[in-house]
Amino acid sequence: MKMPKFKVIYDKPTCIGAASCVAVAPKFWELVGDKAELVGATFNEATKKFELIVETPEDIQLNQDAEAVCPVAAIKVEKISD
Ligand code: SF4
Numbered sequence: 181m182k183m184p185k186f187k188v189i190y191d192k193p194t195c196i197g198a199a200s201c202v203a204v205a206p207k208f209w210e211l212v213g214d215k216a217e218l219v220g221a222t223f224n225e226a227t228k229k230f231e232l233i234v235e236t237p238e239d240i241q242l243n244q245d246a247e248a249v250c251p252v253a254a255i256k257v258e259k260i261s262d
Contacts, residue, residue, distance in 0.1 A: 183235050185261045188243045190218045190230040194254040201246035201255060208232070208239070209246055216254075233260070 188208070195216050201209040202216060210217050221230035234240050240257065247255040 182262075183237070184259055186234050186240045186243070187258050187260045188218060188221070188232045188234055188247075189227075189256040189258065190216075190221060190232075191228075191254045191256075192216075192230060194252050195250075196252055198251050200249040200251065204245040204249055205242035208242055 192215055197211060197214040197216065199211050199216070202211050208219050210219060218230050218232055221232040223229075224231050232243075234243055234257075243255070243257045247257045
């Protein structure tokens with residue numbers, strides 16, 4: 181069965197270091213200094229945002245949880261394929 185792919189998009193300048201994402205999804209989110217880092221993400225020069233493709237239901241859910249708790253909406257999880 182083919183899994184849908186999702187892209188996690190992180191706008192680092194928006195982050196206020198609240199660490200809510202780190203609390204719910206430490207597998208993906210770490211606090212470094214006063215900003216979160218999305219582990220394994222690549223920087224998209226065009227959009228100036230960090231991006232990471234996630235495919236397993238667990239990894240998608242973890243990042244959707246992070247998206248839900250971020251107080252400044254710095255994290256977006258978008259479906260990119262079925
Ligand atoms: S929850 Fe949002 S504001 Fe808080 S550390 Fe994570 S990305 Fe930054």
